[in-house]
Amino acid sequence: AQKITQTQPGMFVQEKEAVTLDCTYDTSDPSYGLFWYKQPSSGEMIFLIYQGSYDQQNATEGRYSLNFQKARKSANLVISASQLGDSAMYFCAMREEHKLSFGAGTTVTVRA
């Protein structure tokens, strides 16, 4: 069964606007971590933000924030004030113990 679901294959956003990338997950483990990674066309995987299953507050890192709704098992990424350099593939991932499972990804294209 799919552990991580990203339902948006691609999204367009205007420069300086905010964009929300959806992610839902499935686990019965009470201890897990949720991560977002950015993959530009060069292929490197860049770690953006982390949310732990026991964290009460939503994580924020600069222009990135994670909207964590535990009961709904969702962990959406919000990118504020989009920049042209934000154009990339974005992956949601969940870690249970040692293993990190990835969603299929969402391609974000920022328009000038």
Place this chain on the structure above:
Amino acid sequence: SQTIHQWPATLVQPVGSPLSLECTVEGTSNPNLYWYRQAAGRGLQLLFYSVGIGQISSEVPQNLSASRPQDRQFILSSKKLLLSDSGFYLCAWSGQSSYNSPLHFGNGTRLTVT
């Protein structure tokens, strides 16, 4: 600071030939090590992970194997490549803590099997 090195960056190999991809980590000890494969435009598939020297867990049965001869060295191998082995291979490391440690990735190897 910790760094991860993965080579080569690109590789073109004929079907049936052997494969060896190497990954090393610097600046940390006893890391968890991982090999992932990414098909074009797709998500990452976990192939192998290791929590210590000589300890390898396989996630997907296939003609690939992994070894960890030293604490910070992880090798992905195949005796005979298949066309379906083409893809983007990424090595990663994390700290020993379990679910709250991010994985840090190398720059990847783009493998084309012809």
